[in-house]
Each structure stands twice: as C-alpha cells, then as structure tokens.
Amino acid sequence: MASSRNLKLILLSLLIIVGVSSYFLYNSNNYKMLSKREINDFIEDKRKSNLSILKEDNIKSKPNPHALILYKDNTKLGTYILTKSRQGIEEHKGIEVPIDKTLPIQVTGALSGVPYLGIYITNNKLIQEGKYIEMEFEDGTKVRKNISLDQKGYILSEKTPPEIPRESVQVSVKKDSQVLYTNEY
Template sequence: MALSRNLKLVLLSLLIVIGFSSYFLYSNNNYKMLSKREINDFIEDKRKSNLSILKEESVKSRFNPHALILYKNDTKLGTYILTKSRKGIQEYKGVEVPIDKTLPIQVTGALSGVPYLGIYITNNKLIQEGKYVEMEFEDGTKVRKQISLDQKGYILSENTTPEVPRDSVQVSVIKGGQVLYTNEY
C-alpha cells in the first residue's frame, strides 16, 4: 500500500511538473511588449534610411501586444508593425499610400485584425482649430486622440480584434461639438 501511495504521489508530481512546463513553454511563444529602447532602436535605424517618423505607439493588447510606427518619406505615408516573441523582434510593413498634398488629411492603416489608422494632418487650420481627431466605425465604436499644435501624425488603434469585421471607418477632426472635417475610408 505504501508503494502504491508513493507511486501516486510521484505520478501526481510528474503531472504537475509537466503542466507547469507546458504552460511556460506555451507562454514563451506568445507575443510580448516591446521596450521603449527596442522601439527607439528601430526608429533610429529607419531614420538613417531617410524616413521621417511621425508617431509611434505601443498597443497593449493582452494576446497580441505590438508597436505601431507611422512614417513618411518624400512620396509615401505608411506604417510599420513591430512584434516581439521568443523568436525576437519581427517587423511588418503596413499599407503605404502616396502622399497627396492637396488632401487635408491622409490615412493609412488596416481594418482587419486589430484595426488601426495612421493619420497625417497636412492642413494647418485643422491642426490649429481642431481639438480631437477621431475614428468611428459603423457600430458606433470610437477612438479619439487630442490634437497637439506641434504634431501632424497620429495613430488611432483599438486594443482588441472586434467580433464583427470592420468594412469602413469615418475619420473626423472635431472642435467641441462641431465637426471641422470628416471623410469615410
């Protein structure tokens, strides 16, 4: 009887060790937040290749933390998405759009997965008079950032993948209750 009890304890201990090992092995495969230094190193490297970094933002999603970097060069506006896992830091290039200086606002980003927009405001009147830049989806979900006089680039992002896929988004610049600019993308 003592031998079978000891055997049961050994098997139970073995199962517990295997369970904890599996958990930590699985959790090491998940994405992790990038440090400020890792993001800054990436930005410095990109600046050497003649990119202007307009904005960077860490998205603290529980299952998919990542960093978004909004950039422009002489002809294009685009984003980079950075993720970190046990494999290291991965860089993904998001959507690039040609810069059109006649548009008051330029938008790049993605509506699939975790929706995000990179917004570049070229109209100085919108920067000076606007209080917020906002994205709004068909279901009424809104993400809003305050406009700063010394900033032209903004990143608006949800933190999770929505239950219903996004088909379009409305971008607005708002002052109080007044809409100064709006367009659907």
C-alpha cells in the same frame, strides 16, 4: 494498496499536465512588451534611411503587445508594426499609400486583427482649429486623440481585437461638437 495506486495515478496525471502545459508555454509565441529603448533604436535605424517618423505608439495590451510606427518619405505614407517574442523583435510593414497633399488628411492602417489607423493631417486649418481626431466604427466604438499644433501624424488604435470584424471606419476632425472634416474608409 489501493490508496497508494490512486496516489501514483494522481501524481502521474499531474506530471503529464505540467509537462504538456510547459511544452505549450515554451513553444508558443508569447509576445512581450517592447521597451522605449527598443522602439527608439528601431526609429533611429529607419531615420538613417531617410524616413520621417511622424508618430509611434507602444500598445501595452496583455494579449497583443506591439508598437505602431507611422512614417512618411517623399512619396508615401505607411506604418511598421513591431512585435517582440522569444525569437527577438520582428518588424512587419503595414500598408503604404501614396502621399497626396491635395487631401486634407491621409489614412493608412488595417481594420483586421487589432484595428489601427495612421493619420497624416496635411491641412493646416484642421490642425489649428481641430480639437481632436476620431475614428468611429459602425458599432459606435470610438477612439480619439487630441490634436496638437506641432503634430501632423497620429495613431489611433483599439487595444484588443474586436469580437466582430471591422469593415469600415469613419475618420473625423472635430472642434468640440462641430465636425470640421469627416470621411469613411
């Protein structure tokens, strides 16, 4: 009798645990990775509204998959962040900055959450001579991308939220160990 009662309590406990777990899994906004086609459809839609897409990056990290899209129009530079959940694809507009072609590079992005920068290089000398563009945080963490002669837009991103919030970032264009341009944001 006692073992039958214990077995019933164990089964009831397991049923409650499975039920609660299922509820939270079903109701959570678990983000899913975006397909290349979903990103391309979004980009095509934005191009119809006269936006120039400079770069896209599909961040496939497990906890926070999302896509970053760097764009410009005649007057501003900005980003879109795309996420995909059970409810569908959501677009979030990032920070827009006015385009100032007198600056050698322009930067937009966010340091909170998963830090990312959208970078638009307007100085042709930096594009021709630079080997890579890099963002470096105060703790020494670096993210870098190679510079291509036919590309002016770059997205630099950490893949997961950092343990300590980011307060500033230094952006540099480098040729091997030589710094061609640097600025703190």
